[in-house]
Amino acid sequence: MQNQVTKLIWRRHRRTFVLAGLLSMLVAVANDLITLHGLNQTQGHYELVKASINHWEVYNTSNFPAYSFWLLIVAWLLGLVLMNQDLTDNFNQFLFSSGFSRQRVYWTKLWQGLLAMLVIVSLTLAVQYGIFWVSLPARIGFHLAWPGLITSWGYGLAGSLGMFAMCWFAALIVGQTGALVVTLIGFTLSLSGVAAIFEQLDSNGGLGWNLSGAQVAWLSAGSWVMAALILFIWGAYLYQHLSLEHNGEYLLFPGLRVPVYIVFVVYVTGINGFNGTDTYSTIISFLVSAAFGYFWLWRPGIMAKWHRWRSQREG
Amino acid sequence: MTLQVKQLSKQINKHQIISDVTFNWAPGEIIGLVGRNGVGKTTLFRTMVNHYVADAGQVLVDDHPIQQAPTRQREIFFLDTQYNFLSNYSLKELPDFYSLVYPKFDRQRYGELLRHFDLNAGDQYRRLSKGMRAMVNIILALTSNATYLILDEPFDGLDVIVRENIATMVIDEVADQRKGFLISSHDLNELDGLSDRVLLLKDSQLAHDYNLEAIRETAKKIQLVLPDKTIPAVLKEHSHLIRVSGRVLVVVITDYTDAIDQQLRALHPVLLEELPLTLEDLFRANLAHDTGYQLLK
Numbered sequence: 333m334q335n336q337v338t339k340l341i342w343r344r345h346r347r348t349f350v351l352a353g354l355l356s357m358l359v360a361v362a363n364d365l366i367t368l369h370g371l372n373q374t375q376g377h378y379e380l381v382k383a384s385i386n387h388w389e390v391y392n393t394s395n396f397p398a399y400s401f402w403l404l405i406v407a408w409l410l411g412l413v414l415m416n417q418d419l420t421d422n423f424n425q426f427l428f429s430s431g432f433s434r435q436r437v438y439w440t441k442l443w444q445g446l447l448a449m450l451v452i453v454s455l456t457l458a459v460q461y462g463i464f465w466v467s468l469p470a471r472i473g474f475h476l477a478w479p480g481l482i483t484s485w486g487y488g489l490a491g492s493l494g495m496f497a498m499c500w501f502a503a504l505i506v507g508q509t510g511a512l513v514v515t516l517i518g519f520t521l522s523l524s525g526v527a528a529i530f531e532q533l534d535s536n537g538g539l540g541w542n543l544s545g546a547q548v549a550w551l552s553a554g555s556w557v558m559a560a561l562i563l564f565i566w567g568a569y570l571y572q573h574l575s576l577e578h579n580g581e582y583l584l585f586p587g588l589r590v591p592v593y594i595v596f597v598v599y600v601t602g603i604n605g606f607n608g609t610d611t612y613s614t615i616i617s618f619l620v621s622a623a624f625g626y627f628w629l630w631r632p633g634i635m636a637k638w639h640r641w642r643s644q645r646e647g
Numbered sequence: 648m649t650l651q652v653k654q655l656s657k658q659i660n661k662h663q664i665i666s667d668v669t670f671n672w673a674p675g676e677i678i679g680l681v682g683r684n685g686v687g688k689t690t691l692f693r694t695m696v697n698h699y700v701a702d703a704g705q706v707l708v709d710d711h712p713i714q715q716a717p718t719r720q721r722e723i724f725f726l727d728t729q730y731n732f733l734s735n736y737s738l739k740e741l742p743d744f745y746s747l748v749y750p751k752f753d754r755q756r757y758g759e760l761l762r763h764f765d766l767n768a769g770d771q772y773r774r775l776s777k778g779m780r781a782m783v784n785i786i787l788a789l790t791s792n793a794t795y796l797i798l799d800e801p802f803d804g805l806d807v808i809v810r811e812n813i814a815t816m817v818i819d820e821v822a823d824q825r826k827g828f829l830i831s832s833h834d835l836n837e838l839d840g841l842s843d844r845v846l847l848l849k850d851s852q853l854a855h856d857y858n859l860e861a862i863r864e865t866a867k868k869i870q871l872v873l874p875d876k877t878i879p880a881v882l883k884e885h886s887h888l889i890r891v892s893g894r895v896l897v898v899v900i901t902d903y904t905d906a907i908d909q910q911l912r913a914l915h916p917v918l919l920e921e922l923p924l925t926l927e928d929l930f931r932a933n934l935a936h937d938t939g940y941q942l943l944k
Contacts, residue, residue: 340748343744422730426732426744428696428698429698431718433717434717577693
């Protein structure tokens with residue numbers, strides 16, 4: 333039974349996995365070639381990797397990011413596509429009547445997606461590091477160290493897991509691809525605001541933790557892993573109750589509309605409140621988010637009323 | 648072996664689409680599901696196969712609820728003609744998916760049927776004509792070798808040749824009593840000669856469950872040419888008028904007895920002959936007053 337569902341999910345998504353892998357490696361090659369071109373313009377001896385790679389901290393320089401930012405985007409895309417594609421291509425209909433329990437389908441799809449992400453990350457890193465390894469001229473040093481690599485990979489993988497989970501969960505509850513992408517881009521960008529709040533609190537001693545750079549990185553990684561676990565488990569519950577009559581609507585679970593609205597308004601107002609300079613801007617952000625959120629989530633009803641009103645006026 | 652639909656209900660956007668639908672279905676039966684457009688036929692199918700989560704009720708295969716024993720769902724085949732994943736694949740790729748879900752999927756027969764109906768295995772499903780898609784859908788249904796096959800408006804918009812092909816395949820398939828079909832239609836003529844039992848869906852409920860053989864045993868469709876234009880009392884009392892054209896009457900008498908026969912002959916009609924009784928006649932005679940069948944047309 334498990335073997336069959338594994339084969340089914342693999343057959344369905346193997347093209348996506350291969351495409352994402354190829355694209356990721358292509359970007360790694362392109363980045364390396366650009367870096368190599370830049371390095372060839374330099375004179376004398378040069379160390380590509382700085383000494384800080386020996387510390388238990390995330391290593392990230394423009395010439396050599398130990399865990400490329402691109403890999404977070406790959407995870408972001410993979411999570412989104414895996415869940416959204418089955419909805420938009422009506423493959424969910426086939427899965428739900430396939431005789432495999434929904435839980436089995438959900439967790440199989442998830443572990444295949446995560447495994448694919450891990451393979452893509454490994455291959456991309458291998459390509460990225462391999463190109464430097466074989467192409468760098470003798471005058472440019474390329475010396476790696478485990479502390480920096482392990483920290484960077486762990487932190488990067490946790491971030492990728494978080495990105496994957498965030499998009500996976502969003503694609504499970506949002507039924508319109510365009511709106512889903514807009515929502516996810518908006519939310520992903522807003523995360524910098526959340527990070528800014530945390531940094532502000534930490535630097536002011538508001539948290540009372542006095543964390544080092546490495547500790548902040550591991551705390552951040554742990555938060556991502558925890559968030560991912562919560563989203564995966566919550567997603568499993570929702571997947572069990574997913575009813576396809578809401579396909580094409582913004583929210584596939586109408587019962588989530590009010591909670592999503594409240595969270596959206598509180599989240600946007602909170603970010604602006606912490607990062608803003610005065611009360612006035614907080615009030616404005618509250619009013620704008622409340623109005624925009626209401627329109628966004630209830631717009632089919634609002635638009636229907638609008639069209640009725642307009643046709644009555646014209647008629 | 649039997650499939651039971653028990654008190655199945657589904658609400659969409661606060662509208663009750665199907666309510667308390669209950670029926671049994673055994674292999675060997677070809678059941679017609681009729682009702683007006685939008686009455687909930689497709690919703691019933693989608694709820695039966697778990698595309699929609701039912702608000703109440705359950706579907707049981709051999710007394711096992713499919714919600715608790717999902718593998719039993721493999722005994723049911725339903726291909727949603729509106730929302731399916733086939734468009735992205737070529738015909739030769741489809742068995743790769745179906746054989747993983749239906750353990751008895753017959754790849755060899757699938758290939759043979761494609762060739763028989765001049766369908767190219769390399770063609771993309773989305774590039775096929777409506778009739779070709781309908782043929783592929785029915786081929787997938789038959790070769791799945793599931794016990795209970797649900798076909799949603801399989802004849803809709805198809806030419807007579809394709810319709811006949813599909814009808815013939817359906818009839819051949821139930822001959823050994825191992826498979827059953829549930830076929831929806833809003834046009835009764837399509838089901839004529841195919842279904843032996845008809846379910847009528849009306850106002851979100853199963854209004855009637857008719858065994859056509861039992862009805863046909865007692866009902867007759869008669870064409871009469873009378874000496875004058877007056878409609879005799881026996882017809883007013885016992886028949887349903889299908890057509891009146893001057894002195895020519897076509898009537899359906901649902902409970903035809905010797906006494907009625909004698910009364911009709913006593914009228915000394917110029918012509919009294921029996922006509923083939925169609926499903927549409929039966930529904931006109933039985934249901935026109937209380938089921939809104941006239942609205943089907």
